[in-house]
Amino acid sequence: MNITLFTKIEKPTVKEVIDYLKNHFNRVNVYYGPRNDPFPPTAFDESPDILISYLSPWIIPLKVLSNTKLYNINFHPAPPEYPGTGCFNFAIYNGEKVYGATAHLMEEKVDTGEIIGVKRFQLLESDSVYSLSIKTYGYMLSLFYEVIDYIMINKKIPDTKERWSRKPYTRKDLENLCKINADMKKKEIKKRVRATYYPGMPGPYINIYSHKFEYNPQR
Numbered sequence: 532m533n534i535t536l537f538t539k540i541e542k543p544t545v546k547e548v549i550d551y552l553k554n555h556f557n558r559v560n561v562y563y564g565p566r567n568d569p570f571p572p573t574a575f576d577e578s579p580d581i582l583i584s585y586l587s588p589w590i591i592p593l594k595v596l597s598n599t600k601l602y603n604i605n606f607h608p609a610p611p612e613y614p615g616t617g618c619f620n621f622a623i624y625n626g627e628k629v630y631g632a633t634a635h636l637m638e639e640k641v642d643t644g645e646i647i648g649v650k651r652f653q654l655l656e657s658d659s660v661y662s663l664s665i666k667t668y669g670y671m672l673s674l675f676y677e678v679i680d681y682i683m684i685n686k687k688i689p690d691t692k693e694r695w696s697r698k699p700y701t702r703k704d705l706e707n708l709c710k711i712n713a714d715m716k717k718k719e720i721k722k723r724v725r726a727t728y729y730p731g732m733p734g735p736y737i738n739i740y741s742h743k744f745e746y747n748p749q750r
Contacts, residue, residue: 533558535579535599537587539565543665544672548585551676555683564588581682584637585675586668593639602688603637605644606675608667610651614642615699619660619667620708624726630654630663632671634678636688646693650674660729711737711746 534556538545540563552559560579562571566588578598584591584605596603609618610631622630631651636644650670654663681689709727711720724746728734735746 532556532580533578534560535574535577535582536561536585537574537583537589537591538563538585539588542586543668544675545586547672548675551679552583555679582637590641591637596637596639602682603644604647604678604688605635605637605642606671606678607633607635607642608664608671609633610649611646611693612696613700614695614697615704616702617700617705617708619663620705620726621700622654623658623660623663624708624722627654630667632667632674633693634674634689640699642699643695646691646695647689648674648678648691649693650677659725660727664729709733709735711735713737 534552536549536552536559538548538561540546545563549559549561560577562574564571568588570589570592574595575592575598577595578600580600580602582591582596582599582603584603586606586608591603607614607618609622610629611633612627613622629651630653631649633646634648635642635646638644650673652666652670658666678689705727708723711723715723724735728746728748730749733745737744
């Protein structure tokens with residue numbers, strides 16, 4: 532069985548995913564790169580049995596998905612309540628007590644396909660965006676093992692009763708969450724800072740006379 536994997540090589544658990552696939556399948560082609568890289572053109576020539584998106588920097592084009600013989604599977608670092616981007620951020624902002632990771636079949640529209648696996652865990656009041664992301668990657672790796680093992684043993688995908696509960700969050704939604712203004716109450720500002728600050732990444736900010744000032748507790 533042949534596998535095509537799209538991923539970000541620097542993300543936690545990615546090495547384990549690659550090693551596991553190469554240990555169990557005849558041929559594994561891996562495509563990886565940063566988010567702003569163009570989609571690899573040679574991927575259009577692939578015709579794998581299973582295509583896997585695991586923290587992929589790209590939205591997989593429909594033409595590529597159509598070439599897959601069996602299943603196009605995405606591992607999403609959020610539960611079905613949080614499709615799209617900025618999932619860690621919105622879950623923390625909304626005060627969720629439970630979070631998770633989702634495995635689903637891919638459609639042309641992001642995070643809309645049939646859900647084939649979910650793994651949930653507790654989201655703590657002390658969790659930051661960083662700590663939640665690291666915890667999620669660990670649970671997502673466990674979900675990856677479960678789903679791939681199930682397919683290898685049963686020759687079919689798992690069946691669940693899970694459904695997406697809303698339309699996917701967008702990058703514009705996340706950008707709006709990062710915005711802070713002087714009219715906000717102290718509690719709201721603290722919520723937004725906790726929900727959007729991630730070391731080394733763009734996060735909460737305020738605009739003053741067309742100048743953008745970003746929150747940085749390390750300075």
